[in-house]
Amino acid sequence: LCNFMARIPDKIRSIDGSKETLKLTVRITNLWFVGTPNKYEQAEMVFVDSEGDQIHAICKSDHLKSWKADLKDNCTYVMHNFKVVKNDGxxxxxxxxYKLFFIGVTVVREADLHELPFKEFRFVEFANVVAGNCVWPVGWRVQSQFVLSF
Known part of the structure; x- marks a missing residue:
């Protein structure tokens, strides 16, 4: 095995704010950019691990120049060292x-990890949407006849 695979990866489920020297093997299932390109822009993404657990990660503009070309939707990575903060927005x-922030010592290496799941969709019957019998994911809400996702 490669040197960067020597330490056993942490699971997203185990992230509790007690350490920042995490080693994660993840797939980026959602990646989007917020702000003005080439001025103030940050990358926001959702990581999923082998257990299907998800966590929000942010790469602010001061670190984005280092990583923008390497971060891609649906690619898999081994990553180390993040700032871990409460996800209470x-x-x-x-x-x-919790959510993760890239910092100056964050390490990102693309890796061929086919066992990591892709984005998971949770479909519901339209009748349940109309009747209000759905448990919506965090950050979603129903307005009038439309489902809005953030």
């Missing part, structure tokens, strides 16, 4: 209690 991308 008004609009939460994932239900995980």
């Amino acid at each position: 008004q609009f939460r991308v994932c239900k995980h209690e």
Whole structure:
């Protein structure tokens, strides 16, 4: 095995804010950019691990230049070292209690990890939507006749 695979990866489920020297093997299932390109822009993404657990990760503009070309939707990575913060904002991308921020010592290596799941869709019957019998993911709400996703 490669040197960067020597340490056993942490699971997203185990992230509890007690350490920042995490080693994660993840797939980026959602990646989007917020702000003005080439001025103030940050990358926001959702990571999923081998257990299907998800966590929100953010790469702010001061670190984005280092990683923008390497971060791609549906690609798999081995990543180390993040700032771990409470996920207690008004609009939460994932239900995980914490979210991750890239920092100066974050390491990102693309890796061929086919066992990591892709984005999971949770379909519901339209009649249940109309009747209000759905449990919506965090950050979703129903307005009038439309389902809005953030």
